[in-house]
Amino acid sequence: MKLSDGVEQAIHSITMLAGLSDEGVLSAAALAEFHGVSASYLLKHLQALSSAGILDAVPGPKGGYRLARSPGRITLLDIVLAVEGSGPAFRCKEIRRRGPNPLPARMFTTPCSINAAMLRAENAYRAELRRVSIADILSDLETFDDGTIAARSCLFFEAHERISGRKA
Template identity: 45%
Template sequence: MRMSEGVEWALHSCLNLTWLPPDQAVPTAKLAEFYELPAAYLNKQLQALARAGIVSSTPGPRGGFRLARSPESITLLDVVVAIEGADEAFRCEQLLKRGPGADPAVDYRQACLVSRAMRRADLAWRRELAEQTLADLKAEVERHYPATPSNTANRFAALRA
């Protein structure tokens, strides 16, 4: 399974927002500048996150994006679905309906062992992402890279200057 780079950008942007004061809105341009990303494309990802209720947007000269919910209530699956959509990774086209001995009345999405195996894998992947929150990821980053919170806040402060 391959996800778009927008998922990576969205996850890193959300993670960076966890290290800033909750009332601090960060403009798209500053979030994009942090990793030297194209602001217009990052803005599309941020808008998708806003539609999903993961971030909120404040208009105006002091506007920007901030987390709309606590990091404990945002799962990695929430972010992936906001960017990629909720469709299953495997799309069963019911190929067996065209094979020898096919029965048009059978729903091969349920009967096909290939489809069932792929659906189980998709569910396992989704469960794993649903079990990890932004707060879990934040804690892991801080455990491995303790300077990240202050480095992030300092970098955003420098970008705002």
């Protein structure tokens, strides 16, 4: 399965936003600058995350994005579904019914075993993504960061964090 670059950008942006103060926001342009990615491409995904209730979009000149819920209540699955959509990765088109010599109707009384196997695999994949929260990612990060990553983020926040009022 191949996920879009937007998934990686969204996960990194959300982990970044988790470090903001309660009143802080970061603009899409600042997040894009920090990660060295296209602002317009990232903005599309930030809007999807906002529509999914993962991020709050704060309008105005001091506006930007912040988490809509705590890092412990945002899973990797939440992010993937917001960016990629909720449809299954594998979509069975029942090609067994096509071609010059399709199978007879009696062969379709049970689900296609290929489709069933792919759905089991997707369910396992989604279960694992559902198990991992942004809080888990941040905890893992703390175990190996010698202070370099934290210092980089702090410097960036000092230059780019906007104070926009308290979260509701």
